[in-house]
Amino acid sequence: MRGLAVLLALAAGAAQAACPGAGDLETGIRLVGNDGSTETYLLQPGGFVKGIYSDGGGSGSQYLLMQGIYMVEVFDTKNGSPVVGSRSTYAYPVMAETAPLPTPGGRWDTLVTILDRGELKSHTESFVFGAATRVTLGACGYDMLPVTAIYHDEDGYQERLHYLPELGFAYLAATQERGQIADPVVYVRIERVAP
Numbered sequence: 500m501r502g503l504a505v506l507l508a509l510a511a512g513a514a515q516a517a518c519p520g521a522g523d524l525e526t527g528i529r530l531v532g533n534d535g536s537t538e539t540y541l542l543q544p545g546g547f548v549k550g551i552y553s554d555g556g557g558s559g560s561q562y563l564l565m566q567g568i569y570m571v572e573v574f575d576t577k578n579g580s581p582v583v584g585s586r587s588t589y590a591y592p593v594m595a596e597t598a599p600l601p602t603p604g605g606r607w608d609t610l611v612t613i614l615d616r617g618e619l620k621s622h623t624e625s626f627v628f629g630a631a632t633r634v635t636l637g638a639c640g641y642d643m644l645p646v647t648a649i650y651h652d653e654d655g656y657q658e659r660l661h662y663l664p665e666l667g668f669a670y671l672a673a674t675q676e677r678g679q680i681a682d683p684v685v686y687v688r689i690e691r692v693a694p
Contacts, residue, residue, distance in 0.1 A: 518639035519691045524548070524667055527692025530636065532685060539692060540567070540668045546595030547571070548668045565595045567668035568626070568646065568660065587615045601628040601644040601662045601669075622652035634661055637688030641665055645672075 519528045524542040531537050535555030543549050548567040553559040553576075561581070562573040575585035590612040591598065599607045605628040612621045629645035646660040646669055655677035662669035673681040 518641075519666065519689055521665055521667060523691045526694040528666060528668075529690050529692050530670055530686040531688045531690065533687045538670055538686070540666075540670075541692075542667070546598070550668075564668065565591065566598045566600060568601070568662060569598055571595075584616060587613060589613050599626075600664075601626075601646055603628060603630050603644065620652070622650065624651065625649040628662075634663075636686055639689050 524540060527539050527541050529537055529539045532555075537551075537553050537555070539551045541549045541551075543563065546566055548564045550562045550564060551559065552561070557578045559576045559579075560573055561576055563571050565571050569591060570589050571591070572586070572588050574587070575582040591609055593609075599605070607626045609624055609626075610621060611624050612619070625648070627647040627649070629647070631642060631644055633640055634643040641663045642665060644662045644664065646662050648658045648660060650656050650658075657675045658671060659673040659675070659681065660669040661672045670686070671684050673683045675681040
């Protein structure tokens with residue numbers, strides 16, 4: 500019986516060792532959904548992380564995240580190519596390196612200027628940071644800080660993000676329209692992207 504316990508412990512340790520770490524962000528870290536969708540994150544210069552979403556059927560999006568959290572650019576893709584006219588950019592009143600990282604119980608309210616498909620506007624966004632916890636993605640476990648992103652010009656629309664401090668990015672965990680229940684985004688595993 501003791502031998503079985505040792506084997507199980509060794510298998511669990513080997514599985515965790517295969518899990519992506521912070522250094523893997525340079526070549527890419529991929530989240531995989533049970534519906535075939537993927538999100539891939541890549542470290543970029545100057546305090547940014549690039550995200551690439553694919554629905555598994557040819558449609559998707561690419562985005563740039565300041566500090567791995569705050570959206571500064573997004574555009575739709577079709578079969579890996581940008582969709583003309585779909586680009587939006589977001590300007591925050593801070594440099595990327597000084598944007599606040601999540602801290603348990605913290606909050607950041609900020610004005611954002613947006614060029615949304617050719618239309619210039621601005622609104623306030625709030626980022627509410629929850630208590631530190633753990634999250635499991637397949638066989639991999641990570642410390643996680645939940646982030647509630649509130650977009651005040653969109654009738655209270657919210658997104659729930661899971662920020663992984665060890666990896667340096669936040670991924671979308673749920674969306675919620677005002678007066679509706681949250682619509683979860685479920686990922687079943689996390690993996691390194693081969694260089």
